[in-house]
Amino acid sequence: MSATKTKNENIVEIKNLKKYYPLTSGIMKKVTGVVKAVDDVSFVIPRGKTIGLVGESGCGKTTISKCILRAIDPTEGEIYLNNDDGAHDLATLTEKELRPLRKEMQMIFQDPFSSLNPRMNLFEIVSEPLLLNGVKNKTERQDRVEELLDKVGLRSEYMIRYPHAFSGGQRQRIGIARALALNPSLIVCDEPVSGLDVSVQAQVINLLMDLQDEFGLSYLFVSHDLSIVRQISDEINVMYLGRLVENGTPEEIFSSPKHPYTEALISAVPQADPDLVKNHKTLIGEIPNPSNPPSGCYFHPRCSYATDECKKTNPQLTIDKSGRSFSCHNAKDLQLTGLI
């Protein structure tokens, strides 16, 4: 039975994920409130695809990635990782049960300077995951590291060098090689290119796409740079203050956004073309304090289309006839502009 069972087409399924942080005060640590960092978020990551996660800082993008990797424990909800043995709910497994699953999910970090141990050389950094997972033979590890470095475009002579000898782009490649070491099926990329120069960004993005094609990797791509998310993602989730406000393919999101927040995000992206009309739909104010969110729709104080209903009730994420999902009371009546 199990031999004929086909793999679930989604590598990760997130259902009603919540992560609340209690706010305490005084020496008795009395709970005085909660910060809803992630509030009832559900989405799936299909096998071999890239899911983009965008939003301003503080919207919960990184919290979701950390929950998936169980770097932090979710408050509520289910996170299923589907592999050959079936589905595993990462949210409820114990550390011991998680251990064999951890090698299937890896992470690439934003800052290539602080994510590499300066006291370890390149060979030690990339081979550490192998060592921890029982590859005791040093020549075997050496061969694997050589192969990995070749994949990410670094020369194997570099193996004895330390991180300080590498540029930002090269360090990010080292981070990618380390993430690939255990043949993962899912890689969470948390702002992988935002610390890099534009020319190096393109190199790393191309590399990520090539590796995906070669190994059938699935990516969760977290970024605030919409043009890169648009280029690499198969599907985009837009988040605001811990909630998902819109989901769609890049074409859908960018040509006809359904949520006013998505529209504002798109119009804020500066385009490297002096002829384009510089007409930002500038958002007023900043992202509200998550411990004291506005009533109704969280976005209404900054939304230029807000109505009375928006102040009272929180719109649910609904799917319309064409299969787009978004949470806005007025979506039917709005003609929002995407990219011109």
Next chain:
Amino acid sequence: MVTEKKNKNETLPLLEVRNLHTYFYTADGVVKAVDGVDLDVFPKKTLGIVGESGCGKSITTKSILRLIDRPGKILDGTMNLYDKNHENSQDITKLNNQELKQVRGGRISMIFQEPMTSFSPIHTVGNQITEAIKLHLKYEKNEAMELAEDWLIRVGMSNPKQRLKQYAFELSGGQRQRAMIAMALCTNPDILIADEPTTALDVTTQAQTLDLLNDLQEKNGMSIIMITHDLGVIAELADEVNVMYLGKVVESGTIHQVFKDPKHPYTQALLSSIPSLATGHRERLPILPGTIPHPQARPQGCPFNPRCKDFIDGTCNVEFPKQEQIEDGHLVNCHLYNK
């Protein structure tokens, strides 16, 4: 007659930097951070400086304010800062400390990339803004506070009175950047140097900050030198662009000349390596091969030659190309265009 004079002044540069050389004498050798840079800042215009990290764009502007510490040294060059009528000028390289104080924060102000580290954590925002006003405009404390509050309103801060009493860590990133802009502009400088002012901000806050700078420039008529590696930001704000590579300006011109018709292979590569509206889904962008060479191991001849797609052996690796004028105002240093 008056208008004629005014027009003439607007086409003459306010700041004229010629042949600027700033070298760093480190234990490992000499780093030629800025190696013969020319730039012109025109009244009420924005000059953008773009380039990858390590190209010398920040050092160029720090040199303009003479903020270069040992082991760095401004070796050569002139930096003429003209007055409003373009009659008198002072060469910043030759100023003594007293005169320099008048220029720094007075005629030329600067805002930085990381607003958290550029504010003092132990003084209130109000104290730091009024410090500049008291020093340069010789205001009394109360007047200075009023002016500071007025400026916080102009940069769009809510509750300005309360903000003046707060510390930098109590403000959000966008508010801090606004406070810094207020601090830089409260002395009515002629030139504002903005060193990556929006890099640490969200796109939405970035858009707000860029709109604010545009607005303030229209109202106050200051010139802006905008340093960034984000070509989108440059396209939004700049009138003129200088493209820098390894301490040299390799191409300069108006924003349209440089972005619409880039001539230098480096500019072309930079522009094609960013995703645009025309980029297809999962399309591979052409990449600029290699990385910026080590500062002590600069290539011979044109510094870009090892990464250049149009490399000409025997020419590009021998001599630095002369400057050629493509059309009025559009200058490029590349052997492809040398006659």
